[in-house]
Amino acid sequence: MHEAIDLELEKKEIRNRYRSLLRSAKYPLTKEEKKVIRKAFNLAIDAHKDQRRKSGEPYIYHPIAVAQIVAKDIGLGPISIACALLHDVVEDSDYTLEDIERLFGEKVARIIDGLTKISGVFDQNVSMQAENFRKMLLTLSDDVRVILIKLSDRLHNMQTLESMAPHKRRKIASETLYIYAPLAHRLGLYSIKTELEDLGLKYTEPEVYEDIEQKLNDSKQERVRYIQQFSGPIRKALNKELLYYTIKGRPKSIYSIRKKTLKQGISFDEVYDKFAIRIIINSSPDQEKSDCWKVYSIITDYYKPNPDRLRDWISTPRANGYESLHTTVMGPKGHWVEVQIRSERMDEVAEVGYAAHWRYKDTGASSNARQRESQLEGWISKIRDLLENPEASAIDFIDDFKLNLFADEVFVFTPNGDLRTLPKGATALDFAFDIHSEVGARCLGAKVNAKLVPLSYQLKSGDQVEILTSGKQKPKEDWMNFVVTAKAKTRIKNALKEEKKWIAEDGKEILIRKLKHLKIQFNEKVLNELHRYFGVQNSQEVFYQVGTGIIDNKRLKAFATDRNGGIYNYLKSRFTRRSGSSLRSVQEPQKDRKGDILVFGDDEEQLEYKLSKCCDPISGDDVFGFLTINEGIKVHRLDCPNAIRLQSNYAYRILKARWVSSDRRDFLAILTIKGIDRAGLVNELTKIISNTMKVNIRSLNISGVDGVFDGNITVVIHDTHHLEQLIERIKRIDGVTDIKRSLKK
């Protein structure tokens, strides 16, 4: 009956752990909240009742522990706690997602679904590309809580990795180092990141880990004594200033010491900053910055700072929210010592990331559950931004996974003998970008082991690489074919984009000049015609293609011919009721059943048209006009089965079309205008009114005396909104000081 006793003991232990979980919530839970958590706990107990972990412990210990990390270390609320308790239920028991939804609602079900899918992906397809990894995280977790719970799950699995088979340990640990630790870092979950890294090292390189751990232990006494010696005078000075503070001497994490020895090729003893002194001050938000600098000045009164090592993340916090003031000073016995200065608030942000921001906004007991929920939403959306952020760093760090996860690394040397680590398959050009993005951009060639090699040369471990640069060199399109590092790819892509912009700017000037030769005045309208005619994506692309010569003189000439005598105009004139003169003065607009009018092009001209039989458009449908050879303009619906084919093959024969209400009648408005007279002003004024704003001028009357002018313009306008737009635009003309609508008729 040993077993019976054990089970009783276990039950008691489970209850204890559960109570401790409830206590670790960051704020007092309401009755409702407790009920949800309790319900999740009961379900998890039932789902896992016959399961045990590899260690022999009841399985339920695991979800409780994960929930505890979620609550205590990350500071998430009751929904996340419940989800953490449920995170393995669907995967490991007969309960389905539908059960979860029925019992806990849609929100919880969605989170659990995300969690189940993520572990599914990891189990089957280990060599998944990192790009996909990022996409997957974002799509599977439209709720970022999925990622946070997954991180907590991973942390607990790492904490209990000992009981796994050795080969599994290695796989899980490397995955942790390559994916989860950087992710935690990115999210600002500093202490989780550090723990993941240390545990990752422990199981990938156990000897190295134990060696450093041992050495840190052996030197502990000495370290403590040194920290006391260092902080003695500082304490006195701070006390004098009546500042409230704590001073901690924190050893660097084992993982970061390891990284340093590798990166700088030095031994444990040579790592001078094995610990940092952290001074945390108790200061109000409006005082904290100046208090931090006060502490800085006190420290530098006693110890000489290294000016190169001042890091001010107080004025400009890091992307992940980290705020702190770092300096490295020359301490007693000639040792450099890193000192971190921050307020209690900043310290909490540093430890648990954005969660702390929102907790600080929380006024504690007075805030109700809904407020807390909305704060959490705010935090979560911030994290989403970080993950979605298309700026390089966010993509870089995920992209790097792809390279590191299952490929080996190569170790190469600079001419000075510095060691650089690159992913296997990296080329000489990757190396250049790794040194510096400018070196990469200007890279002309490379010497490997003193021999000239092509930029696409794949590096081998032990190679010594020298990069040759030239000020005239620029990133090339084909470079993309052989670089593999995210950094090089990003930089090249950006440079090419930049280059394209320049070409387009040149192209624009060339285009204007060439059009002038062809007697075409460059304007918005012509540009639209060009982009339709050449079937390119947008007007920027027109400029670019002119700049590179893809659109050359011959093609521009063809455009001009087509435009003047070609199909475009031919059709337009042939099928316009009153050809020639003003298209605007159509007397009897062609109306559809409901009385709406169809207008074409950017000028919203009324042209004769036929409704196509294939899709039978009616008033209000999204439509476009298509210039046919024999039947004039045929109007199709945008979703017509033929639309795609027509639009892609005959882009230049497509006319924009739009239904407008027939009670939109034109009316006359008189504008009075005043300003400072200058040459070309009237010209510019009329150009803007008729070309840019597409407004017809009925009459224009302007006179100037002694350098000032005034006058009035009568324009034909659709409505007051249209008129306001026109006035706004005219106001921006250089010299115009006053413009308004005249009241007289």
Ligand code: MN
């Ligand atoms: Mn789990």
